[in-house]
Amino acid sequence: MSSINYSEKIPNNVNLAEDRTLQRALEGWQPNFIHWWDDVGPERSTNHEVYLRTAVSVDPSGWAQFGHVKMRDYRWGIFLNPGDAEREIHFGDHKGEKAWLVTQGDTEPASVEQQRHLGLTAPSMYDLRNLFQINVEEGRHLWAMVYLLHKHFGRDGREEAEALLQRQSGDVDNPRILGAFNEKTPDWLAFFMFTYFTDRDGKFQLSALAESAFDPLARTTKFMLTEEAHHMFVGESGISRVLSRTAQVMNDLKTDDPARVRAAGAIDLGTVQRYLNFHYSVTIDLFGADQSSNAATFYSTGLKGRYEEGKRTDDHVLKGQTYKVLEVVNGQLTEKEVPMLNALNEVLRDDFIKDSVAGVGRWNKVLEKAGIPTRLVVPHKAFNRQIGALAGIKMSPEGQVVGEAEWAARKGEWLPTPEDFAFVASLMGRVVEPGRFAGWIAPPTMGINRQPVDFEYVRFG
Ligand SMILES: [Fe+2]
Numbered sequence: 001m002s003s004i005n006y007s008e009k010i011p012n013n014v015n016l017a018e019d020r021t022l023q024r025a026l027e028g029w030q031p032n033f034i035h036w037w038d039d040v041g042p043e044r045s046t047n048h049e050v051y052l053r054t055a056v057s058v059d060p061s062g063w064a065q066f067g068h069v070k071m072r073d074y075r076w077g078i079f080l081n082p083g084d085a086e087r088e089i090h091f092g093d094h095k096g097e098k099a100w101l102v103t104q105g106d107t108e109p110a111s112v113e114q115q116r117h118l119g120l121t122a123p124s125m126y127d128l129r130n131l132f133q134i135n136v137e138e139g140r141h142l143w144a145m146v147y148l149l150h151k152h153f154g155r156d157g158r159e160e161a162e163a164l165l166q167r168q169s170g171d172v173d174n175p176r177i178l179g180a181f182n183e184k185t186p187d188w189l190a191f192f193m194f195t196y197f198t199d200r201d202g203k204f205q206l207s208a209l210a211e212s213a214f215d216p217l218a219r220t221t222k223f224m225l226t227e228e229a230h231h232m233f234v235g236e237s238g239i240s241r242v243l244s245r246t247a248q249v250m251n252d253l254k255t256d257d258p259a260r261v262r263a264a265g266a267i268d269l270g271t272v273q274r275y276l277n278f279h280y281s282v283t284i285d286l287f288g289a290d291q292s293s294n295a296a297t298f299y300s301t302g303l304k305g306r307y308e309e310g311k312r313t314d315d316h317v318l319k320g321q322t323y324k325v326l327e328v329v330n331g332q333l334t335e336k337e338v339p340m341l342n343a344l345n346e347v348l349r350d351d352f353i354k355d356s357v358a359g360v361g362r363w364n365k366v367l368e369k370a371g372i373p374t375r376l377v378v379p380h381k382a383f384n385r386q387i388g389a390l391a392g393i394k395m396s397p398e399g400q401v402v403g404e405a406e407w408a409a410r411k412g413e414w415l416p417t418p419e420d421f422a423f424v425a426s427l428m429g430r431v432v433e434p435g436r437f438a439g440w441i442a443p444p445t446m447g448i449n450r451q452p453v454d455f456e457y458v459r460f461g
């Protein structure tokens, strides 16, 4: 069950050949996927040969194989973690599953679209390869969702699978479903923040679904999680390298003046903090409204668990339990207790926040080691929110409710300004000779798959 059949047109470990109808349907979808990749996938990359890892088995011991391949020849396919003979869906009317699959499926191609121009301004060949690896894996995640839609949801599912290739990130008429996936990823600082924070949203959503009683979904998401880990690594290490370079420039020049840091071609810490504030706040919106009857239904019907449901020691039913959510009363933030079942979006958001904060602590270690006293912080949970009870509240990153006037006056201290974007954009030149790195980012400590840092990760065609 766990080895992958690569002799088929669609590599898979689900015995696709035994289900001719499904196989034909997916083979019909495949050319549309390639079209989509050619149209809105990584720009001007068709003939590059990229040192990519491809899944050869879902076994933890040997799932990846590395080699130079053209991205449109990447063996996108359908891989589920092994399980017992497939269980039937045993609850509900499947509406919840489909809605979730479509929403998750929509985010996968969206991020590829958002990142399509970044290859033209890569800070190194190593980074370029990592971008492309993430892009092909997000493409495979789309495959994973499309397989489930085709297999389990009949004609409706097939139509939804088509629509996944029709919506487009940022499109005025037919945008992607979720806000953060219609935002631009204009530069590599944004890309690293996105892969640190927004791919981590993916981790938490997938982890909740890995608990699903809908067994094929649980097994699919478990395998997706192994790929997601690399995306978050790219973000975390990317920001660490930015900080390392900035700290070096600050020490060399003995300055913390952002203008001098910028003049030396590094990204000042204020700009890093404002990017962090933006990506963090739009990402925590992805968890949805603080109180949601849908969230309660998804949990109670066994579609979606909590993060690490199996490690929790409560009754796993949660009836009669409460959870604290925030609201603003008379201009003050206050906590209120609500039924936990209705607050499961908030529970997952809070787990995400704990996980995010840990990595920000590791970023601060880079500054600490370099003797720089500045620290990055995640903003208050209510800062810059657009979804749920806190939507539209004007609040400082420290959690003080502020008036319109103060918000307008200080917004530029808290969120990236047009000048910040223009400055970061001005640094984005293309550096792609093996072993060379743009001046605003330090080299990584190690290469990919034990290759040297100056390995030829991309052969340009
Ligand atoms: Fe993904």
Ligand SMILES: [Fe+2]
Binding pocket: 138, 199, 202, 227, 228, 231
């Ligand atoms: Fe991802």
